[in-house]
Amino acid sequence: MSATGIGAAVRRKEDQRFVTGKGHYTDDVNRPGQCCAYFLRSPHARARIRAIDSGAAAKAPGVLAILTGAELAGDKVGNLICGWMIKSKDGSQMKMAPHPALAHGMANHVGDAVAVIVAETLAQAKDAAEKINVDYETLPAVTDPAKAQAEGAPQIHEVAARNTIYQWHLGDQKAAEGAFNAAHHVTRLDFINNRLAPNAIEPRAAIGEYDSGTDGLTLWNTTQNPHVARLVISAFVGIAPEHKLRVIAPDVGGGFGSKIFIYPEEVVCLWAARKIGRPVKWVSDRSEAFLTDAHGRDHVTHAEMAFDVEGRATGLRVKTIANLGAYMSTFSSSVPTYLYGTLLSGQYDIPAIYCEVDAVYTNTVPVDAYRGAGRPEATFVVERLMEVGAREMGVDPADLRKKNFIKKFPHQTPVIMNYDAGDYHASLKKALEIADYDGFGKRKRESARHDKLRGVGISTYIEACGIAPSQAVGSLGCGVGLWESAEVRVNPTGSVEVLTGCHQHGQGHETTFAQVVAERLGIAIDNVSIVHGDTDKVQFGMGTYGSRSGAVGISAIVKALDKIEAKAKKVAAHLLEAAEGDIVFQDGKFTVAGTDKSAAWGDVALNAYIAHKFVGAELEPGLKEGAFYDPVNFTFPAGCHICEVEVDPQTGESEIVAWTAVDDFGTVINPMIVEGQVHGGIAQGVGQALLEGVVYDKDGQLVTGSLMDYCMPRAHNLPTLKVDMTTTKSPSNPLGIKGCGEAGAIAAPVAVINAITNAIGTEDLAMPATAQAVWQALQKVNSRRQAA
């Protein structure tokens, strides 16, 4: 391994600009003549907009325009769409309701944009907004997914009877029924997977600019996938033809899924920029982010697992109601279906699985993919059932998992996925050792001496990453292909630019991608630049989410590098006056096999461009190759996380005292960066388990509307994390990469809940397990004990 090659903990190339304040985020961009947009938002969860009087506001100082949904419709600006068509079990298509970028006629959640005020300054736009009088007829709202389908519940969209978007199912109902009929033991659980606000620290932002000279539009945008944004905004919303729209995603300050989607504000900024003839900038504030960034999770689930007399899981049945909010966000439909149901086999050989999911509209912010997206919810189902099942049957939870692990690969689950490689024993064994699982009893007694309750919780999770084989997802309703593209441009001086369709917003691609290229070409890592996030530079790409950039994005780069090497060998053959088949390329040098004749990388690069040594008609000058890589399968990162907690029974406060993570991500390019991804994922999972939860009141008001009310994990909420790895390479891509971005967030919540419930002796505990929730659960246990 070289000092900067695959496997080296190279310090990040991008950090120089970030630690010196020289990052270039969307809000740092200012265009000549720029004006500011402010959105007037519905204060009601559900209301008919009878009239909007903006007469006084239009005369306010600095105001350039006040635009509403009526004008948007008048200009025939299309609706936002959800790009994954899910069919119900009766064969009918999902019920996608219109989603205009500005509400027209009806406002359907608190925060739904009703008008945009464009003014010289933001302060002037905000002042003018106060002068707008909207005549609302408030209507009853529904926010609880469990109540959305009830008879008499407010009907949010005409197209969706009983607010039901689809009733999807997966698996074999009869086989599952057979397993339950024959079961020796059945574990049953009801739980809510709590609704989360993503809270990337950089709020979303957009600048739209129109150039009347070229009739072109440019959008600077906080997006994880600029090309998909351009595609949707041109093909569906119809703001501009694709070749007349440039989307630039500069440095983006975290995404976690929330910046995948195409949002109303970016559409409106483009539309308004053309109308007004000046660049229009909008920057979300944090309170606005709570009201508009797509939320995550929000499942209500009943699940049951059947075991035979040996403790083998023989069947799994799951019924989930998934809240998709007021409108269907870009990929919302896929999250509680193909990113959830397909992972319900976990790491286990479960012969029969049946899953039903009803997706519903409510008068809440749209819900879409948030770090893990469906897979944390699936892991929570499987790992709670396995843990509680073990406790009910009186066996060690680690032993029960071992008994049920899949041991042979490839393994076809009953829910679509074909696991290609893994060693679940290895990660569990290593985690148990690092966590000193055998010494837990002693530590528990020690805690008891200090009047603390100690608990341990295991989570052996699996995820499907490397999203995704295009034909496979196409057959399941996905509207796009999920390949990735790369272009490798070798300059005459031998330095290299790599254009990728992936986008980085914290992942360190400028370093890891360069490591792969530097090692392959035998050049210094400083001679490699990674270019991303601009549709005028990169031809097309599917962006970054679903832990796909390593497994799919790097694979595309490897494929392009194969072509570069093949072409460079032809050039070298001419240069060295040898047969092409005799050229060997190693460590940045082209050698004629069996001789001491060689040419350096730089010589070949230069000769490719000056083209003095070959005839252009036989070999094209230049050294630039592109590739599209379409995965042959998903990848299946998996591992074991063990959480140990101490609970103070007087206060209900839970402290995480130890965390062990052993993950199998296949080939790791940069272990420092991969560990960082695990740390961050765990923090988000711990946040879900202990602190975070979006709360709506019965009228649909968002109670947790700011960082004063929504509890984010801070440094003191987290312990020092022990992170280690085991490795089985993915056979499904050239380097054996699996992906690591979401593992922590998938594994962590259920590890925490398994630990706390182990400590307090009751399974009846909802997330977030705040001190109050744990204390109340303990009171129930105590009163039960007293009654007995």
Added chain:
Amino acid sequence: MSAVALTVNGKAVTGDVDPRTLLVQYLREHLRLTGTHVGCDTSQCGACVVHVDGKAVKACTVFVWQLEGANVTTIEGLAEPSGPLHPMQEAFREHHGLQCGYCTPGMIMTAVDMVNRKGNELDDPTIRHELEGNLCRCTGYHNIVKAIAAGAKAMGKGQSQPAS
């Protein structure tokens, strides 16, 4: 409008601003010092921490007119533009204490202030407690804590001292 005159990163600056202009808005929009970030609207996230007269201040909590004659240091002024990184900046890079980079300027300014107040030997609980005003969504804080402990030590080794 209010007249303001203060020193930012060693340079005297003057201006005439809307009285509701916050320090962070003045830095970003008037001086184009965009390294100081805005992550919230309730003074919870700490992305905008700068030093005012040598003390860490959330730049979203003060109006610029309140700072007549004050000496402000932002992330851009922590190290000489063409010189080496400040030891705390270097420690964040070395220990992978950042991912998306958005909270980083505030984290580094908070960390330097922490060292100024608490010294060069900072243990894990102290650092975690002192970070209660700064949010990071990427790192899980693990490497930020490591970076601050290392940066604190490095600052004590007679390398370049904080500029403010």
